[in-house]
Amino acid sequence: MAVNRQWILKKRPVGDVAPGDLELVETPVPVPGDGEMLVRNIYLSLDPTNRIWMSDMDQYMPPVEIGDVMRGGTIGVVEASNNPAFKPGDIVQPAMAGWQEYVVTSAAGKVAASKDTPMLAYMSGLGGTGATAYFGLLDIGKPKPGETVVVSAAAGAVGSIVGQIAKLKGCRVVGLAGSDDKCKWVVNDLGFDACINYKKENVLEALRRECPKGIDVYFENVGGEILDAVLTLVNLEARIPLCGLISMYNADGPVPGPYMFRNILMKRVLVKGFIVIDYLPRWGEFMRDMSEWIAAGKVKWRVDVAQGLENAPEVMQKLFTGGNTGKLVVQIGPEP
Numbered sequence: 001m002a003v004n005r006q007w008i009l010k011k012r013p014v015g016d017v018a019p020g021d022l023e024l025v026e027t028p029v030p031v032p033g034d035g036e037m038l039v040r041n042i043y044l045s046l047d048p049t050n051r052i053w054m055s056d057m058d059q060y061m062p063p064v065e066i067g068d069v070m071r072g073g074t075i076g077v078v079e080a081s082n083n084p085a086f087k088p089g090d091i092v093q094p095a096m097a098g099w100q101e102y103v104v105t106s107a108a109g110k111v112a113a114s115k116d117t118p119m120l121a122y123m124s125g126l127g128g129t130g131a132t133a134y135f136g137l138l139d140i141g142k143p144k145p146g147e148t149v150v151v152s153a154a155a156g157a158v159g160s161i162v163g164q165i166a167k168l169k170g171c172r173v174v175g176l177a178g179s180d181d182k183c184k185w186v187v188n189d190l191g192f193d194a195c196i197n198y199k200k201e202n203v204l205e206a207l208r209r210e211c212p213k214g215i216d217v218y219f220e221n222v223g224g225e226i227l228d229a230v231l232t233l234v235n236l237e238a239r240i241p242l243c244g245l246i247s248m249y250n251a252d253g254p255v256p257g258p259y260m261f262r263n264i265l266m267k268r269v270l271v272k273g274f275i276v277i278d279y280l281p282r283w284g285e286f287m288r289d290m291s292e293w294i295a296a297g298k299v300k301w302r303v304d305v306a307q308g309l310e311n312a313p314e315v316m317q318k319l320f321t322g323g324n325t326g327k328l329v330v331q332i333g334p335e336p
């Protein structure tokens with residue numbers, strides 16, 4: 001019997017994801033029915049939001065139910081098809097195929113992978129990561145030439161792309177990241193103007209030094225103390241695309257609100273949360289611009305690829321310890 005390995009959510013984590021919260025099980029490889037296809041997953045996207053989906057807090061999608069396959073985005077290859085729109089060998093992105101080796105689905109996005117645009121590009125710069133950076137920064141942040149843009153988790157999947165787009169728009173770009181190596185990468189390779197290692201420096205003092213004209217746009221990925229430091233230095237009519245709050249995802253109970261909340265009033269700051277799927281109707285705009293920027297070498301994407309579906313829960317922890325640089329992905333099986 002051909003086997004499908006799957007990660008099942010066994011119980012809701014308390015704090016960090018712990019052994020026993022998920023269980024690796026083996027089931028028969030599913031058989032596609034009429035209009036369906038069998039997809040072998042090759043790469044699995046690991047995202048901070050996986051931790052949110054494991055919880056039963058009020059969120060933007062239903063939580064993963066106990067006993068269900070863990071939700072996750074993948075890219076894979078069609079192995080068998082009863083759907084005339086797809087044939088074996090097609091590279092596809094099924095909607096949330098999950099943490100498993102095989103999935104049966106009737107719909108998926110086809111991907112034109114090539115030597116210049118490999119499958120992994122669609123998991124990073126040309127995927128949800130790139131779109132999150134693009135729409136959050138441009139649609140909400142609306143950066144203007146000469147403005148100062150600050151981005152947290154700057155060496156991560158989304159943050160590294162945000163900073164590069166802001167540079168293209170003529171801004172001064174200051175990142176925050178958790179190691180000197182990460183800071184060197186975003187400044188030397190990606191063209192950020194400065195990067196603050198928030199684990200080593202006093203963030204408020206460092207932001208004052210690196211943002212002498214104040215902060216016009218803050219692309220928020222983390223929350224907590226960094227948000228307070230930024231709020232202290234925002235300019236009149238600053239914009240804060242609220243993309244994520246990773247410092248709070250493992251919190252077991254209420255977390256303190258920002259102490260500098262009052263500056264949102266004093267400085268007439270726009271703070272707007274967004275979820276990238278809100279922008280699905282506008283995906284074409286993103287693909288048009290980002291494909292061009294990547295092809296021209298103006299935006300670089302980087303992936304951090306770990307091996308083996310069996311390691312997914314442990315690898316996911318890197319998002320919370322800062323162990324990843326660029327987009328974190330698990331390779332489940334070989335590329336065709």
Ligand SMILES: NC(=O)c1ccc[n+]([C@@H]2O[C@H](COP(=O)([O-])OP(=O)(O)OC[C@H]3O[C@@H](n4cnc5c(N)ncnc54)[C@H](OP(=O)(O)O)[C@@H]3O)[C@@H](O)[C@H]2O)c1
Nearest residue numbers: 048153156157158177178221244245246247274275276322
């Ligand atoms: N709204 C949306 O549609 C959407 C879509 C995708 C992602 N997001 C959000 O965007 C953020 C980044 O996601 P990503 O996929 O690009 O992940 P990522 O940045 O590649 O990885 C997460 C990074 O966050 C940093 N981090 C972790 N805990 C932190 C803390 N307590 N304080 C400061 N930094 C911390 C770590 O880097 P350091 O070494 O620098 O600490 C880690 O590498 C997350 O908040 C995520 O939920 C939102």
